[in-house]
Amino acid sequence: MSGPSNVRWDVAVVGGGIVGLFVAWRARERGLRVTVLDAGADDGTAWPVAAGMLAPTSEAQFGPAGQRAVELGLAAAARWPSAARELGEASGIDPGLRTPGTLVLGRDRDEAEALDRERRYREELGLAVTPLLPSAARRAEPALAPTLRAAMEVADDHSVDPRRVVAGLRAVLGDAVRAGERVTEVGPDGVALESGETVAAARVVLAAGAWSGELLDVPVRPLKGQVIRLRDPDGPGLVTRTLRFSSTYLVPRADGRYVLGATVEERGFDTSVTAGGVYELLRDAGELVPGISELVVEETLAGLRPSTPDTLPLLGERDGVMLATGHGRDGVLLSALTGDLVAAMLAGEDPGPPVAHCDPARFDRAGQAVPG
Amino acid sequence: MSGPSNVRWDVAVVGGGIVGLFVAWRARERGLRVTVLDAGADDGTAWPVAAGMLAPTSEAQFGPAGQRAVELGLAAAARWPSAARELGEASGIDPGLRTPGTLVLGRDRDEAEALDRERRYREELGLAVTPLLPSAARRAEPALAPTLRAAMEVADDHSVDPRRVVAGLRAVLGDAVRAGERVTEVGPDGVALESGETVAAARVVLAAGAWSGELLDVPVRPLKGQVIRLRDPDGPGLVTRTLRFSSTYLVPRADGRYVLGATVEERGFDTSVTAGGVYELLRDAGELVPGISELVVEETLAGLRPSTPDTLPLLGERDGVMLATGHGRDGVLLSALTGDLVAAMLAGEDPGPPVAHCDPARFDRAGQAVPG
Numbered sequence: 033m034s035g036p037s038n039v040r041w042d043v044a045v046v047g048g049g050i051v052g053l054f055v056a057w058r059a060r061e062r063g064l065r066v067t068v069l070d071a072g073a074d075d076g077t078a079w080p081v082a083a084g085m086l087a088p089t090s091e092a093q094f095g096p097a098g099q100r101a102v103e104l105g106l107a108a109a110a111r112w113p114s115a116a117r118e119l120g121e122a123s124g125i126d127p128g129l130r131t132p133g134t135l136v137l138g139r140d141r142d143e144a145e146a147l148d149r150e151r152r153y154r155e156e157l158g159l160a161v162t163p164l165l166p167s168a169a170r171r172a173e174p175a176l177a178p179t180l181r182a183a184m185e186v187a188d189d190h191s192v193d194p195r196r197v198v199a200g201l202r203a204v205l206g207d208a209v210r211a212g213e214r215v216t217e218v219g220p221d222g223v224a225l226e227s228g229e230t231v232a233a234a235r236v237v238l239a240a241g242a243w244s245g246e247l248l249d250v251p252v253r254p255l256k257g258q259v260i261r262l263r264d265p266d267g268p269g270l271v272t273r274t275l276r277f278s279s280t281y282l283v284p285r286a287d288g289r290y291v292l293g294a295t296v297e298e299r300g301f302d303t304s305v306t307a308g309g310v311y312e313l314l315r316d317a318g319e320l321v322p323g324i325s326e327l328v329v330e331e332t333l334a335g336l337r338p339s340t341p342d343t344l345p346l347l348g349e350r351d352g353v354m355l356a357t358g359h360g361r362d363g364v365l366l367s368a369l370t371g372d373l374v375a376a377m378l379a380g381e382d383p384g385p386p387v388a389h390c391d392p393a394r395f396d397r398a399g400q401a402v403p404g
Numbered sequence: 405m406s407g408p409s410n411v412r413w414d415v416a417v418v419g420g421g422i423v424g425l426f427v428a429w430r431a432r433e434r435g436l437r438v439t440v441l442d443a444g445a446d447d448g449t450a451w452p453v454a455a456g457m458l459a460p461t462s463e464a465q466f467g468p469a470g471q472r473a474v475e476l477g478l479a480a481a482a483r484w485p486s487a488a489r490e491l492g493e494a495s496g497i498d499p500g501l502r503t504p505g506t507l508v509l510g511r512d513r514d515e516a517e518a519l520d521r522e523r524r525y526r527e528e529l530g531l532a533v534t535p536l537l538p539s540a541a542r543r544a545e546p547a548l549a550p551t552l553r554a555a556m557e558v559a560d561d562h563s564v565d566p567r568r569v570v571a572g573l574r575a576v577l578g579d580a581v582r583a584g585e586r587v588t589e590v591g592p593d594g595v596a597l598e599s600g601e602t603v604a605a606a607r608v609v610l611a612a613g614a615w616s617g618e619l620l621d622v623p624v625r626p627l628k629g630q631v632i633r634l635r636d637p638d639g640p641g642l643v644t645r646t647l648r649f650s651s652t653y654l655v656p657r658a659d660g661r662y663v664l665g666a667t668v669e670e671r672g673f674d675t676s677v678t679a680g681g682v683y684e685l686l687r688d689a690g691e692l693v694p695g696i697s698e699l700v701v702e703e704t705l706a707g708l709r710p711s712t713p714d715t716l717p718l719l720g721e722r723d724g725v726m727l728a729t730g731h732g733r734d735g736v737l738l739s740a741l742t743g744d745l746v747a748a749m750l751a752g753e754d755p756g757p758p759v760a761h762c763d764p765a766r767f768d769r770a771g772q773a774v775p776g
Contacts, residue, residue, distance in 0.1 A: 262679055307634055307686055308697025314683040325680025332701055 041067045043378055044223055044233035046215045046247065047357075050079040050194055050364055052239030053201035054371030055356050055378075056208060057119075062379040067231065068205065069213040069223060071243075076303040078241055079194045081259050081335030083283040083291040084364045086112050087189035089159045090134050090276055091362070092150075097342040100389040102157060104344065105362060107386045108369035109188070115368040116192060123200035128193030130286060134274040135169055137320055138182035143278065147182045161186055175270050175323045191274055191283050194364045215240070218247045220352025235378050237354045242301070242336035244357040250346055250392070251399030252358045254301050254336035258309035259293035262327040270323050280316040282324070290327065292317050295334075296361075303334040337361050341399060347373055347390035354378065355392050413439045415750055416595055416605035418587045418619065419729075422451040422566055422736055424611030425573035426743030427728050427750075428580060429491075434751040439603065440577065441585040441595060443615075448675040450613055451566045453631050453707030455655040455663040456736045458484050459561035461531045462506050462648055463734070464522075469714040472761040474529060476716065477734060479758045480741035481560070487740040488564060495572035500565030502658060506646040507541055509692055510554035515650065519554045533558055547642050547695045563646055563655050566736045587612070590619045592724025607750050609726045614673070614708035616729040622718055622764070623771030624730045626673050626708035630681035631665035634699040642695050652688040654696070662699065664689050667706075668733075675706045709733055713771060719745055719762035726750065727764050 043059050045052045048070025056066045085091075088105025092098060116129040138144040154161045162185040169183035170176045202209055217224035222232040238244055242254035264270050268288040275282045283291045295309045310332055317324050340346060340358035347356055347370060356374045359366050369386065376383040396402050415431050417424045420442025428438045457463075460477025464470060488501040510516040526533045534557040541555035542548045574581055589596035594604040610616055614626035636642050640660040647654045655663045667681045682704055689696050712718060712730040719728060719742060728746045731738050741758065748755040768774050 260679070265676065304637065304700040306697065307632070307690070307699045307701055310682065310701055311686040311690060311697065314679055315687070318679070318683060325678065325683065327679045328676040329679055329682055329704055332704065 039232070041065050041231065041233040043067070043235045043237060044069065044231050045237040045239055046218055046223055047071075047239035047241060048209050048211070049077060049239065049241050050198055050201070050367045051241070051356050051359060051370055052237070053198060053205060053209070054367040055237055055239060055374045056205055057201055058371040058375035059378050060205070060208065062375055064378060066208055067233070068209040069215050069225065069231065070209055070211050071214045072212045076242060076254065076301060076334065076336040078335040078337055078363055079198055081257065081333055082194045082364050083259065083281060083293050084128070084192045084194040084197070085189065085274060085281065085283060086191055086365045087134055087186070087274065088365065089154060089161060089186045090136055090189045092154055092157065092159065093343070094153065097344060099157065101344055101362070102159070104369065104386055104389055105365055108366045109190070111368040111372065112190070112192065119197065119200045119204065123203040125196055125200040125203055127200055128196045128285060129190060130192075130284070131190045132273045133185060133187040134189035134276060135164070135173060136184045136186060137169070137176070137180060137275060137277040139179065139277060139319055140181055144182035147184055151184050160188055173271055173273060173275070175321050177320055177322055180320065189274065192364065193285055197364070215247065218353055235354055237356050237374065237378070239356040241357065241363075242338040244338055244355075248351065248353060249397055250350065250355060250357065251341055251395045252338045252346070255339040255360065256297040256299045256302060256334055256336055257294035258305055258313070258332070258334045259291055260310060260313055260329060261331040261333070262290040262292055262324065263330050264288040264290070264327050271321060275320065277316065277320055280313060282317055282321065289330070292324070301336065303336065305332045305334055337363070341395065341401065345370065345390050346392045347387055348377070348392045350392045411604070413437050413603065413605040415439070415607045415609060416441065416603050417609045417611055418590055418595055419611035419613060420581050420583070421449060421611065421613050422570055422573070422739045423613070423728050423731060423742055424609070425570060425577060425581070426739045427609055427611060427746045428577055429573055430743040430747035431750050432577070432580065434747055436750060438580055439605070440581040441587050441597065441603065442581055442583050443586045444584045448614060448626065448673065448706065448708040450707040450709055450735055451570055453629065453705055454566045454736050455631065455653060455665050456500070456564045456566040456569070457561065457646060457653065457655060458563055458737050459506055459558070459646065460737065461526060461533060461558045462508055462561045464526055464529065464531065465715070466525065469716060471529065473716055473734070474531070476741065476758055476761055477737055480738045481562070483740040483744065484562070484564065491569065491572045491576065495575040497568055497572040497575055499572055500568045500657060501562060502564075502656070503562045504645045505557060505559040506561035506648060507536070507545060508556045508558060509541070509548070509552060509647060509649040511551065511649060511691060512553055516554035519556055523556050532560055545643055545645060545647070547693050549692055549694055552692065561646065564736065565657055569736070587619065590725055607726055609728050609746065609750070611728040613729065613735075614710040616710055616727075620723065620725060621769055622722065622727060622729065623713055623767045624710045624718070627711040627732065628669040628671045628674060628706055628708055629666035630669075630677055630685070630704070630706045631663055632682060632685055632701060633703040633705070634662040634664055634696065635702050636660040636662070636699050643693060647692065649688065649692055652685060654689055654693065661702070662696075664696070673708065675708065677704045677706055709735070713767065713773065717742065717762050718764045719759055720749070720764050722764045
């Protein structure tokens, strides 16, 4: 143990994933004394599986909740360049921010028509998208199959490497993070650990990802995603931009590695990798980038996205506990924003307007939407 | 170290894979004092990857070498029931012999015609095969896709679990097996270890699998095979028989696990698992058994088959060293026979006629076939 149990912390953060660590980092910057209780390598933890796309424009969904998510996502994306630079300087670990942008692709007439609708929707929202002829897309990314039918460039949608971000946050936070500490109970004055110890804190932050609903009465459920992590033995260069098509994406790292994802499955806490999941990812990606067949399969794994009924996170108090959870598919993107918003609330500052979209009071105790 | 280095053994076996262990077991039964030098978990070792098919009839190849391989394979298959029983009794570990037989399948007209040729060839050789209507095949294995076009039953082609066989052989041999000992030099009087130690022995057996050609001038090369190991969360029952189709197979274990294999690739000692390899196996198997999509992917891995120019093993002396290598795709099947033949030769007994097919003298020092 790194601290005696009779210390009373300003803040105890439950969960040492990318969201909990960002909150802890930003809270410490405000002078708060912070401890992070991290259960450790939980099977299904989202960040080691995540591709790390910072892609609010590509991911824009239709409908009012979709538009609120775009606002949040743009605010988060705007913070990443400085957050990545600060984190890299503070930790000495490059967070792997890459900025060659994203291509959204269509393989056949149906997908081309859908892509056209998606482009027009983004233009209505004032988002920066550029239609590309398939020939232009293939000049930009020569590995794309000749059968490509439609393409849209999103120059501002980037990516980071979540494993590097978490390594950096852990390095910066040092022994403020207590690894292997499983929290069994959460309350306004502190938390209880599986070991029997209680950790007293003036404020408790729940950032337990897909497991948040196990600790507090919040509408967060696990949403399974399988990914395949690939490596090009010839190094980087096969694909430079993030590629997206229907629900699949291929995100390049700087070193010739790629993350190919992701399934979206309602399977509770199941984290198995299935023949069907792996097959569909490889099939979809292989149709658009035939050259992936030569890539080495380094890992196949599944993560659990902490999802809410309206896909927006829960940021704010419930039952005296500060929530920083429910980030769904956008945990990496939103973590930089959530860190700032939640740390501001913990320090008694005004977090600014985006937090209104994330008010936990929009759901009742049964997880039903409260009429606004 | 389990033995002082000044002991002179009757037999030193180089390689603790399934062939080396079978030779050692059978040699010890003949009263010989045996030590096995096992390099340990070499990346690419064949037996942990192997499906364990005992399938000389399904695997029969055309041509004279193919017919010699059938003779050897049938002789080996005939020894497995008693070998499995003895090994199970001696070790207390069930080697997982399963005897529901094999179905060879065709998915389209081309494969149906090829399957018809294969069936007639086997009938000419006097092998027991039965053509089945697709409807009968689907009654036998209801998981087969309705698109099945042709089927042939091979009731005598069975399987064992190579991981259980090796565990049993290791248990029986005890500290006769020295794990983690990498042999750097092989000679008629003993071997040199990477540690600098020399192990003296009256007879040296080279059973180093795909690495045999690194130690002695023998025409053995690695032939890469990728496999996927699957598990049905609902337990056994989806598929009962071994299923084969073109170059792919699906081999059920008793516990709901399956081995899906295998690619055949000339890639030297490369053991990477590739996106293309995994994709093709899942695609082929999924076409015939759609239900595999729900199975859990437990492992993806690659093994190196120790292959000779004519696909038959090398059993007998070269340069004063006894060869027990070059078993190619049939190492598990042939291991029970090779153990007996090589142990007999080591003990000065007549190994019987099948050994003639495996005479190393059929190749010259450059690996070229010597006219007979």
